[in-house]
């Protein structure tokens with residue numbers, strides 16, 4: 023590269039990055055992915071290193087990206103609030119470790135690895151143990167005073183009781199929006215927009231992602247709206263004029279004791295290999311968390327060592343962020359097709375011009391539902407960004423507006439079922455459009471049959487999706503009851519079926535008649551009746567007749583059966599066709615009564631005791647542990663209450679459950695203590 027080229031490129035990159043920063047921090051909009059942004063920034067850093075003479079005075083490599091606004095009081099930070107240097111690869115972590123080693127000489131050191139919450143940085147000031155101000159990071163020197171908004175966050179203590187913390191101090195942390203609030207708000211916007219459409223008003227914009235939603239929320243003028251958005255605060259740094267602690271870990275523990283919301287998912291590492299282990303462990307595990315994280319922050323534990331290491335203009339030298347790559351590519355949207363599922367839910371799927379992404383070729387991306395199409399404001403022929411982040415099906419994260427062809431039409435969700443042409447409906451409070459033609463819509467009929475023969479239902483493995491399709495096309499089966507009427511001659515008339523395969527199929531169907539009642543009940547595919555619910559119902563009501571007779575009230579007295587499930591059962595049994603189907607299946611010899619031996623009983627060691635399980639277990643799947651409790655005579659409850667005897671806490675057990683259990687004096691036990699109980 024000639025110096026002239028470098029100069030031009032540096033100028034261009036500087037301008038581009040400053041533009042994206044402005045959008046991101048002031049307007050809460052990401053026009054490109056974080057990864058693409060970071061790659062641009064890295065390129066600029068490299069060029070400035072080679073050609074320092076061309077570094078611009080407003081270079082984004084020299085300062086923190088945010089800014090301050092006119093809407094709030096400006097506060098100057100007592101101590102600058104910096105960014106973190108970041109990386110997407112292991113080698114950079116090792117290089118970081120080498121630099122640390124070199125600066126610290128021979129001294130031993132430890133790292134603390136924390137989750138990197140993807141939200142907005144916030145500094146909380148306490149004076150005499152009272153929260154006085156909450157300030158955004160802003161440009162690192164000055165931030166916005168958003169105290170009133172932050173006071174609405176339940177996880178921020180307004181008054182602190184602590185022997186370990188000095189009376190005046192600062193806590194820094196991340197404000198995040200949990201997925202649950204994010205989804206709820208977008209659902210509300212969708213509803214509001216339906217009304218607006220009727221009134222001919224312009225629709226409201228959807229929240230793009232939880233991070234941008236958080237930053238928009240924090241800058242709102244009406245704190246009563248902020249309060250409704252259920253933001254959370256995670257503390258990760260303690261500062262005071264005279265440092266009260268020797269290590270970062272001590273400060274985290276003291277903050278936690280003082281009732282600050284401190285994530286317990288941090289570890290102390292002796293070397294960089296342990297750090298890399300932690301990074302790898304969380305790569306996919308993080309998707310189970312109720313909020314977004316975008317990486318791991320690695321920090322030196324000892325405060326005096328931090329002092330030795332110091333800061334650059336933009337970030338501390340004693341910390342680094344490892345960011346997970348949500349790989350992104352851009353490609354052309356060729357068409358949107360609609361798939362009808364077993365339950366009638368219609369899912370839009372984007373067909374894409376094939377593009378390489380995270381090692382595979384991507385041709386399709388899910389669009390989830392109609393809201394998503396509206397949120398993205400998709401038009402025919404758009405160039406879109408696709409991302410693969412843990413999920414198997416890639417997602418479209420945005421549209422490259424600069425590449426939108428002129429005069430193209432927006433994409434509207436279809437109004438009629440693509441399979442049976444019935445007009446689609448949307449149930450109250452649900453986002454998905456569904457085809458209501460349950461009994462006449464081919465994918466729904468076939469879906470019901472596939473569900474019926476599946477492993478956890480009737481387990482007829484001599485039949486598969488393909489055979490069902492063939493039988494259905496040939497007009498041999500219209501309902502699952504027809505399966506039991508199939509004759510060998512019928513099968514042999516079909517192309518590709520021989521004596522042995524026909525015998526096989528019939529034998530499988532015959533054996534299924536012995537499947538216990540709970541499997542049959544699950545196999546019927548009644549809305550909201552999953553495998554566990556079917557088992558609960560079978561155990562409680564013992565026969566289909568009892569279940570059919572039960573009133574709404576009686577149904578809800580059964581363990582863990584709520585209004586929604588009860589209502590669905592009532593509706594199911596109201597339908598003549600369903601009753602006829604059950605009669606036919608009974609005639610065919612299927613089990614509609616529970617046999618005592620259906621329920622495995624291992625012991626009565628837990629007789630009369632109640633349990634709740636929370637978190638992840640080493641020896642059991644979550645449902646499995648519930649079955650084991652019941653097999654030993656115990657009962658499983660669905661929430662923490664005075665009736666609860668034991669809470670079995672696995673890894674990542676819910677904090678609020680634990681807290682409530684503690685308050686109510688419920689005994690919290692570990693997985694191994696539980697194993698002891700049933701030994």
Ligand SMILES: NC(=O)c1ccc[n+]([C@@H]2O[C@H](COP(=O)([O-])OP(=O)(O)OC[C@H]3O[C@@H](n4cnc5c(N)ncnc54)[C@H](O)[C@@H]3O)[C@@H](O)[C@H]2O)c1
Pocket residue numbers: 042043046047051052053054055056057059060086087104105106108136137138139140141142143144159195196258319343
């Ligand atoms: N897509 C875009 O258009 C666009 C534009 C600008 C910036 N960005 C993104 O934002 C980044 C720059 O933002 P940044 O300067 O806030 O850096 P950053 O988000 O990469 O890292 C620093 C921040 O991490 C947060 N953090 C979360 N958990 C933490 C923990 N446990 N300990 C310490 N800090 C923790 C803090 O808020 C801290 O300020 C860019 O790298 C890019 O990914 C994207």
Ligand SMILES: [Zn+2]
Pocket residue numbers: 362439440441442443444457458459463464
């Ligand atoms: Zn249909």
